[in-house]
Structures are given as structure tokens and as C-alpha cells.
Amino acid sequence: MRRDIFQAIADPTRRAIITLIALQAMTPNAIADNFNTTRQSVSKHLRILTECELVKQEQQGREIYYSLEINKMKEIDRWLNQFRKIWETRFNQLDQVLSTIKKQKK
Amino acid sequence: MKNNLLFDFTVDKASKTVFVNREFDADLSLVWDAFTKQEILDQWWAPKPWMSKTKTMDFKVGGKRFYAMVSPEGQEHWSIEKYTSISPKSNFKMLNAFADKDENPELPGSDWDLNFSEQNRTTKVSIIIKNESLARMEQMIEMGFQGGFTMTLNYLEDLLATLSK
Numbered sequence: 313m314r315r316d317i318f319q320a321i322a323d324p325t326r327r328a329i330i331t332l333i334a335l336q337a338m339t340p341n342a343i344a345d346n347f348n349t350t351r352q353s354v355s356k357h358l359r360i361l362t363e364c365e366l367v368k369q370e371q372q373g374r375e376i377y378y379s380l381e382i383n384k385m386k387e388i389d390r391w392l393n394q395f396r397k398i399w400e401t402r403f404n405q406l407d408q409v410l411s412t413i414k415k416q417k418k
Numbered sequence: 419m420k421n422n423l424l425f426d427f428t429v430d431k432a433s434k435t436v437f438v439n440r441e442f443d444a445d446l447s448l449v450w451d452a453f454t455k456q457e458i459l460d461q462w463w464a465p466k467p468w469m470s471k472t473k474t475m476d477f478k479v480g481g482k483r484f485y486a487m488v489s490p491e492g493q494e495h496w497s498i499e500k501y502t503s504i505s506p507k508s509n510f511k512m513l514n515a516f517a518d519k520d521e522n523p524e525l526p527g528s529d530w531d532l533n534f535s536e537q538n539r540t541t542k543v544s545i546i547i548k549n550e551s552l553a554r555m556e557q558m559i560e561m562g563f564q565g566g567f568t569m570t571l572n573y574l575e576d577l578l579a580t581l582s583k
Contacts, residue, residue, distance in 0.1 A: 395436070396427040398465055403425065403440050405462035406452055410444040413458070 320364040326357050330380060333367065337379035436547040446536035449543060450507045453532065456483065479504050484521055498523050509533050526550035
């Protein structure tokens with residue numbers, strides 16, 4: 313199943329995890345220390361974020377470190393920017409229509 | 419034309435809500451008409467080279483607009499807007515859903531809340547769009563604007579940036 317990336321970031325705990333690991337790569341235990349929740353619950357969130365390719369894992373010795381996939385986050389911003397452009401174009405067209413109508417009225 | 423007209427666009431990903439604010443250099447009744455009369459709407463609703471084609475529109479509470487975004491190749495993407503509340507020259511609300519050519523809606527859709535106000539002969543329009551899912555917004559872009567429209571703009575922007583270096 314393809315995960316919905318926006319569903320992934322719609323959860324407050326997952327957003328908090330993203331903010332945490334944006335600063336530095338962390339182990340699941342270190343991440344869990346920041347939340348009043350079970351280690352299992354944090355693991356579940358990390359699994360979803362991994363499936364969405366928002367985070368990547370790296371083995372260092374015995375520990376697994378999670379870090380943020382910056383490019384994937386940029387992809388979200390690029391996508392939202394497209395949406396913004398549609399509105400921008402649409403409204404620029406409306407400016408022209410309004411100015412044409414105003415001229416006709418005079 | 420005034421260049422200092424407000425335009426802002428924000429998305430709250432958590433509540434799947436889009437906020438669009440824009441000012442227009444025209445009086446309130448004209449801007450209201452531009453959003454509520456089909457012959458004006460069709461002139462600007464679709465970003466060029468797409469065309470907006472309204473088949474039927476009945477602007478009253480319970481009424482609806484059935485329209486298509488038509489691609490340069492003639493491909494039609496239909497939508498239905500159902501008006502749920504109207505306060506003339508101040509606010510209207512509608513439910514928007516994609517549809518097939520026979521007017522069967524594809525649910526879920528999105529909730530739209532449009533506010534209009536005038537100050538110093540400038541009209542401000544504030545739009546709030548609540549989506550069932552952000553995936554639907556993605557679909558909105560894919561359905562209505564595939565065919566390279568936004569890509570073209572992005573390429574153009576990159577090209578201009580390169581040329582101006």
C-alpha cells in the first residue's frame with residue numbers, strides 16, 4: 313500500500329518526531345525519551361515515517377539512528393507551491409477581467 | 419493597476435485547510451459578480467491555457483454549478499459546486515466535488531467558505547477550503563492541471579533565473 317505522505321505529517325506526534333530528528337540523527341530510545349508515550353508507539357510512528365520515505369535509518373554499531381530525508385520534505389513544499397501558483401494565475405486573470413469590465417462601464 | 423494588492427496563500431497541513439486572501443482593485447459588487455455569475459467566472463476560473471466551461475449554474479441556496487476544466491487538448495474534468503449558504507455581497511459557502519460528465523459526484527469533496535469585504539475601494543476576498551484529505555488536493559492539481567501547465571511555469575521560472583545570472 314502506498315502511504316499518503318500528508319496523512320503522515322497530519323499526526324502531531326509524527327510532526328514532533330520530524331522536528332526532533334531534523335536537528336540530529338537519533339536512536340528510537342532517545343526519541344521516545346521526549347514523549348510521554350510507549351516505546352512501541354514511537355516505533356510505530358517511525359515505521360510510518362519510514363514507509364513514507366520521510367526518514368531514513370542508519371546502522372551505527374549496535375544502534376539504529378533515524379534522520380530526516382530533507383529532499384522529501386522539500387517535495388511537499390514544491391507541491392504546495394504548485395497549488396499556490398494556480399491561485400496566483402487565476403487571480404491575475406481576474407484582475408484583467410475586472411479592469412476590462414470597469415473600462416466598459418465608463 | 420495597483421501593485422501593492424495583498425495576496426497570501428497558506429496551508430495548515432494538520433487541519434487540511436487552505437487559506438487564500440487576495441485584494442482586488444474593484445468595488446465589492448463587481449468582485450461579487452465575478453465570483454457568482456457564470457459568464458464572468460468562466461473568463462478567469464481556469465488558469466490558461468485551460469478553459470472553464472459552465473454547463474449549468476443556479477446561484478441560490480441549494481442550487482449548484484456544474485462545470486468543467488477543459489484542457490488545451492479538449493479533455494474535460496467535471497466538478498459540482500453546491501451552494502449551502504449565501505449572504506449577498508458578504509459571504510457564500512459551497513461544497514465542491516469532482517464529478518463525471520453525467521453529474522455523478524465523487525465524494526468526499528471540500529468545504530468552501532468565501533468572504534468579501536470592501537475598504538477604500540479595494541475589495542478583499544478571503545477563501546477557506548477544508549479538504550477531507552490533503553490527498554484530495556493533490557488530486558485537484560493532477561486532474562485539473564496535468565498536461566504540463568504548472569511544469570511549464572516551473573521550467574520558465576528556472577529558465578528566467580538561469581538567464582538573469
